Amino acid sequence: MTSSEPAILAENLAKSYRRTRAVADVSLRVDNGETMGVLGTNGAGKTTTVEMIAGLRAPDRGRIRVLGLDPRRDRARLRQVLGVQLQDAYLHHALRVVELVELYRSFYPAPRSTDELLDMVDLTDQRRTIFEKLSGGQKQRLSIALALAGRPRVVILDELTTGLDPAARRRMWDTIARLKADGVTVLLVSHAMEEVERLCDRVAVIDSGRVLALDTPAGLVARAGAESLDDAFVALTGKSLEVSA
Numbered sequence: 202m203t204s205s206e207p208a209i210l211a212e213n214l215a216k217s218y219r220r221t222r223a224v225a226d227v228s229l230r231v232d233n234g235e236t237m238g239v240l241g242t243n244g245a246g247k248t249t250t251v252e253m254i255a256g257l258r259a260p261d262r263g264r265i266r267v268l269g270l271d272p273r274r275d276r277a278r279l280r281q282v283l284g285v286q287l288q289d290a291y292l293h294h295a296l297r298v299v300e301l302v303e304l305y306r307s308f309y310p311a312p313r314s315t316d317e318l319l320d321m322v323d324l325t326d327q328r329r330t331i332f333e334k335l336s337g338g339q340k341q342r343l344s345i346a347l348a349l350a351g352r353p354r355v356v357i358l359d360e361l362t363t364g365l366d367p368a369a370r371r372r373m374w375d376t377i378a379r380l381k382a383d384g385v386t387v388l389l390v391s392h393a394m395e396e397v398e399r400l401c402d403r404v405a406v407i408d409s410g411r412v413l414a415l416d417t418p419a420g421l422v423a424r425a426g427a428e429s430l431d432d433a434f435v436a437l438t439g440k441s442l443e444v445s446a
């Protein structure tokens with residue numbers, strides 16, 4: 202990878218599921234060390250987009266590079282540098298928290314320590330708990346810890362704080378701020394305006410499988426002639442965003 206190469210480059214992505222066109226035409230360029238938000242209403246195509254970038258879904262059309270790697274062709278190399286937390290964690294339900302963390306750590310040459318990972322997501326007290334006995338928010342926090350196990354240089358987070366209580370949400374925001382300070386590139390799918398404004402350098406507003414606007418949070422507000430990011434979102438998409446986080 203050359204230094205001018207972006208961390209994430211997605212060009213003209215398209216993906217349909219049978220008759221549903223989930224992603225019509227999405228292009229994104231995320232620079233090294235940047236935190237990029239992806240904002241959109243339910244069904245806008247956000248998860249499908251990030252799943253394609255993570256190599257979990259093949260696009261029907263378009264080109265993707267993550268740190269110069271093709272997510273599907275260079276899957277093994279990409280796994281070493283990319284951390285992914287998705288909405289549905291497919292984890293072994295009968296394993297304890299600590300066992301899952303250690304399993305994920307074993308995939309990487311220089312992983313974060315188990316104690317650090319549990320501390321980052323406030324699950325130290327649950328280390329012996331079996332996965333299926335965790336609350337929804339705890340499962341979500343564990344999936345974030347697993348995404349960070351290998352000290353990834355690029356992290357994809359889908360609905361980082363949806364369903365988390367206010368204290369856990371703030372804790373996650375601190376964790377992202379620390380990753381950012383370490384130069385990690387973050388792609389953050391979110392419904393929460395406050396989160397996007399606080400964490401993201403730039404935001405892509407996606408609607409009906411297309412990028413409607415891509416700018417800094419302040420730039421989006423100015424461009425829409427709005428007073429807040431919330432108002433800018435409504436002005437850009439004609440839709441209001443339920444803040445579920």
Ligand SMILES: Nc1ncnc2c1ncn2[C@@H]1O[C@H](COP(=O)(O)OP(=O)(O)OP(=O)(O)O)[C@@H](O)[C@H]1O
Nearest residue numbers: 218221222223241242243244245246247248249250
């Ligand atoms: N596996 C699938 N099979 C069929 N249709 C799907 C599948 N996954 C998503 N879709 C459809 O594709 C469209 C885009 O979905 P996607 O999950 O990418 O949107 P999203 O912006 O992430 O939504 P949300 O905010 O609700 O998570 C929706 O119409 C959805 O119903």
